Amino acid sequence: MTETTEQTATHKSPLGETHEGLGARMNKGVPASYGDAAAEYATVREGGAGLGDLSARGRIEVGGAEAVQFLNGLVTNDVKALAEGAWMTAAFPNVQGRLVALARVLRLGQDRFLFDTEAATRERVLKALERFTLAGDFRVTDRTDETALVTVQGARSAEVLRTTLGAAAAQTARGLVHAASQWDGQPLYVMRATHTAEDGFDLIVGASGAPSLWAALSSAGARPVGADALEVLRVEAGVARYGVDTDETSVVLEAAPEDAVSFTKGCYVGQEIIARIHWRGHVAKRLAGLAFDARADASRDDKVTTPDGQAIGRLTSVTYSPALNRTVALGYVKYDYLAPGTEVRVVGADNAQTTARVAALPFVRGSWHSAAEAGA
Numbered sequence: 091m092t093e094t095t096e097q098t099a100t101h102k103s104p105l106g107e108t109h110e111g112l113g114a115r116m117n118k119g120v121p122a123s124y125g126d127a128a129a130e131y132a133t134v135r136e137g138g139a140g141l142g143d144l145s146a147r148g149r150i151e152v153g154g155a156e157a158v159q160f161l162n163g164l165v166t167n168d169v170k171a172l173a174e175g176a177w178m179t180a181a182f183p184n185v186q187g188r189l190v191a192l193a194r195v196l197r198l199g200q201d202r203f204l205f206d207t208e209a210a211t212r213e214r215v216l217k218a219l220e221r222f223t224l225a226g227d228f229r230v231t232d233r234t235d236e237t238a239l240v241t242v243q244g245a246r247s248a249e250v251l252r253t254t255l256g257a258a259a260a261q262t263a264r265g266l267v268h269a270a271s272q273w274d275g276q277p278l279y280v281m282r283a284t285h286t287a288e289d290g291f292d293l294i295v296g297a298s299g300a301p302s303l304w305a306a307l308s309s310a311g312a313r314p315v316g317a318d319a320l321e322v323l324r325v326e327a328g329v330a331r332y333g334v335d336t337d338e339t340s341v342v343l344e345a346a347p348e349d350a351v352s353f354t355k356g357c358y359v360g361q362e363i364i365a366r367i368h369w370r371g372h373v374a375k376r377l378a379g380l381a382f383d384a385r386a387d388a389s390r391d392d393k394v395t396t397p398d399g400q401a402i403g404r405l406t407s408v409t410y411s412p413a414l415n416r417t418v419a420l421g422y423v424k425y426d427y428l429a430p431g432t433e434v435r436v437v438g439a440d441n442a443q444t445t446a447r448v449a450a451l452p453f454v455r456g457s458w459h460s461a462a463e464a465g466a
Contacts, residue, residue, distance in 0.1 A: 101146040103120070103143055103146065103238065104238045109121040109143065115316070117317065122316045122317050128319075130315040130316060131319040134319070135244075135412070137245045139311055139313065140312065141240065141242055141315060142314075142316075142320055144292070147208055147209055148212025148213075150216055150219060151202070151203070152203045153201055154228040156225075157202075157203060160222045160225070164222075165181060166180050166183060167181075167195070167349075174199060176196075176197055176266050177281055179195075179346075180193055180194075180350055181193075181342045181351065182218050183342050183361075187343075188360070189346065191214045192208070193207040193215055194206040194207075194283075204294070206292075210333040237295065237297055238294070238295055238299075241285060241291065242290055242293070243284065243285060243315070244286075244289065245456075247312075249311065255280070263282065266282070267280070274302060274303075280292070280293050286326070286327050286456065287326060287454050287456040289456075289461060322410070324407075325420060326418065326454040327452045327454065331407065342360070342364055343368065343376075353365060377421070379449035380419045380423075380446045381418050381447055382446045386436070387438065388405060389405070389408060390405055393436070394423060394437075397434070402434065404421055419436075427448065430449055431448065
């Protein structure tokens with residue numbers, strides 16, 4: 091990864107004083123843990139509701155009569171087809187079809203959109219959008235510092251939302267934005283979304299109302315969860331992180347979610363290359379899961395080889411999974427070896443080798459997936 095993608099500016103969350111009051115250990119403005127990362131992890135994974143601060147992510151508003159036209163030429167998904175009150179995932183590619191950023195696109199009105207992206211790609215998305223502000227009726231406003239983003243993750247998340255915001259918010263369907271509620275006299279946007287493979291909700295609220303919303307969610311039974319636990323949950327869920335699992339050297343189709351790309355909407359930056367790869371059949375490699383037989387000494391950038399030593403990939407994220415009692419990793423693997431169960435070797439910097447197997451993602455199929463399979 092490049093220095094640009096590894097470094098992100100420290101963001102001052104509107105919840106900073108709240109975290110300090112809870113005794114959080116902070117890291118670059120983000121709560122790493124509240125004293126017991128293992129218990130925080132268990133809250134989310136074992137049937138509770140975890141409360142996390144994702145305010146460091148970027149939130150950028152776009153508006154104007156020509157917003158749809160410009161946006162459809164910038165991102166991989168079909169903004170024109172996105173209904174008001176809905177959201178989708180999209181990628182910002184460059185002209186070579188490589189990944190500049192991933193974002194969620196919320197359509198808040200006919201000509202009003204909100205982009206939510208990782209902290210590492212906030213400036214990239216802002217610059218990509220601002221280039222067109224002089225070309226027509228297209229307005230871009232960075233809302234990151236004046237808003238907060240909190241997430242409730244876990245099987246009890248809907249119960250917490252129901253207690254705090256009412257039944258309508260708790261029943262928000264996947265892919266839709268609940269915007270009927272207000273908090274502290276400001277708009278409150280609720281999305282049903284997972285970062286952990288458990289049921290969950292993301293809430294975007296005005297900065298001044300963030301502390302009282304956090305307090306209300308806590309009173310309803312959500313337990314604060316820091317970045318250390320969320321990182322383990324992220325890897326178990328198979329969610330790529332920009333600057334760790336992917337960057338501007340990655341082709342969009344190697345790491346972006348399948349539903350982030352439309353192959354029918356027409357031209358956009360990098361579309362010709364992305365479409366050519368798609369219609370050819372597949373990418374040369376793709377981000378995949380790798381599971382070890384037990385706890386293993388593996389690290390990011392370790393090589394992945396076939397049992398006879400042929401290089402076929404590398405690791406990007408590695409963690410110990412308490413739910414599976416083994417080390418799991420994300421990494422790039424050549425297409426011919428992507429079948430779940432394929433045995434591989436992981437070679438460390440000291441040339442020590444460990445056996446692993448390609449695994450289907452997510453590693454842990456939590457309440458988000460069980461609800462989907464039950465038709466909820």
